[in-house]
Amino acid sequence: MSNSIFSDEIIREGVAQYGTPFWLYDRATIEKRVQELKCFDTVRFAQKACPNLSIISLIKKCGAVVDAVSAGEIVRALRAGFKGDESDKQVPQIVYTADIFDRDALELVKKYNIHVNVGSADMIQQLADAGVKSNLTLRVNPGFGHGHSQKTNTGGPLSKHGVWHSQIKDCVKLAQANGMWITGLHMHIGSGSDFEHLSKVCDAMRDASRRLGSHLRVISAGGGLPIPYKESEKGNRIDVKAYYDLWDKARKDIAQSIGHDVALEVEPGRYLVAESAVLVAEIRAVKFQEDKLFYLVDAGFNDLVRPSFYGSYHAISIVSKDGRKLDSEKDVIVAGPLCESGDVFTQEEGGFVVTRKLPEAKVGDFLVLHDAGAYGSAMSSNYNSRRYAPEILLSNGELHVIRERQTFEQLMENEKIIAL
Ligand SMILES: Cc1ncc(COP(=O)(O)O)c(C=O)c1O
Structure with missing residues (x-):
């Protein structure tokens, strides 16, 4: 996407270093927004x-x-x-x-x-x-x-x-x-x-x-x-x-x-941080349900709940894994991995599933959900026992981990199996 705050190279570098899904924030955008107020x-x-x-x-x-x-x-x-x-x-x-x-x-x-x-x-x-x-x-x-x-x-x-x-x-x-x-x-x-x-x-x-x-x-x-x-x-x-x-x-x-x-x-909450971040996921399946094309990605509403909860719109773009140029747009439904029919990023208020024009993509390409810095990671959950994704900050051209990916150990650390 032409107006993304992150280059395709940075997205690929983030994937290579941290795996998917991950949140990527831009320090300069946050500084600019605070300054504006x-x-x-x-x-x-x-x-x-x-x-x-x-x-x-x-x-x-x-x-x-x-x-x-x-x-x-x-x-x-x-x-x-x-x-x-x-x-x-x-x-x-x-x-x-x-x-x-x-x-x-x-x-x-x-x-x-x-x-x-x-x-x-x-x-x-x-x-x-x-x-x-x-x-x-x-x-x-x-x-x-x-x-x-x-x-x-x-x-x-x-x-x-x-x-x-x-x-x-x-x-x-x-x-x-x-x-x-x-x-x-x-x-x-x-x-x-x-x-x-x-x-x-x-x-x-x-x-x-x-x-x-x-x-x-x-x-x-x-x-x-x-x-x-x-x-x-x-x-x-x-x-x-x-x-x-x-x-x-x-x-x-x-x-x-x-x-x-x-x-x-x-x-303000949203104004300072929303535009500073994206959620990056990998496309793990590309399939048709009758004539409807689906991209299924490895991030779900456990990561970004706003589309499922409010019908909120997030711009979506694709970054090819291998650097090939993407064109020929398709009407696509983008959905996540959860065992939940509402786990769809392209939906409107009331749960109506809609399509989005996106480039033709393959399994292994990366899908970027934009303007995800406000009420994104903050509203994540462990639903379906999925782990919190890492948060990465781009500052002066370098990527820094500001939250590690949750481990399976951490996911269950407060639970006990009691003798019954
Ligand atoms: C008391 C209060 N202040 C500020 C905010 C921030 O709102 P926004 O993120 O829309 O700027 C909220 C959001 O719910 C709020 O409840």
Whole structure:
């Protein structure tokens, strides 16, 4: 594919060194994307999109901080060198964002003094009960969401996320009664490039700030910046400046009404990493079912689940094993190795299998799934007892292993055969 960030030679070299399937990331792409968002006061990476330790430390090196949504993500962030020890003076390097605390997360938040973005009043009470007295951010559900699917909608009465907008004052009272101040407001609605909708979110933030009052120090725009997955979208990237301007105006209005500066955060996952990576697989079978041509590859939805789970589109290209030129396109269905009929990479929402125009390929050629850096490896599983694929980073022209392929031993290391 002409616009791939990786040359065919690099793909072949990766296969020769690490076998298939493997994830391949490009350092320069991640650096570029972080840089593009530096207009915001703080870029907070939603590490759930790609929590590999090398990736989050690269993001740290670029000057961004992180969000953590679980105890495990707190531990990762600490291991990558981000600090807890939240103080009033500095931007917290780790913010725990969730609608509940599990007991592990609450313990770590307390132990490392990690800033919390609370999504329920119960979290405030549980912090108080644990003897924590610190400033908090409140994740607000403004009463409406956005998104084509209930699986990705993050607001409105059917969403579990955030504190319902009319309950903000109750949360403020509860926090204050327990010696804590709510100093941040957060909304993650994911308007994407729908700027009319985004203006509504900015208005909802203005509204929420009025309910909070003058202790407000930071507003967070959440994540949700889209990337162009389809070839036809490539020339139409999100206008980051226009996105920023809408939020900046909201921030300035809020600052004016409360009488002091308010910082503006953004919390992207996908935008920073999606385009940085591909999943490389080997074609292991080429067969017809009646007149439908299938390429069956050695990566499945245990590796990249987005097509099966959401009907998401990932561009696909083929790299020949032997360097021969590929042409004569065919209509192909691309599927994986799992014992599951839904293990198909070319499908649309609702599970409808579709074909993709791809070059004529042979067993042994390599199939590349593009824009797989966000919610790719991060959402992998061991389903069908398949092992986690290795993660490789291309940095300054060299390939580095940033996660080894899981071994069969590791796959079963926590299991026991008990005497029955
Ligand atoms: C609270 C929060 N912030 C940020 C993000 C990142 O979203 P995206 O990857 O679309 O930027 C998510 C994603 O689910 C989220 O839940």
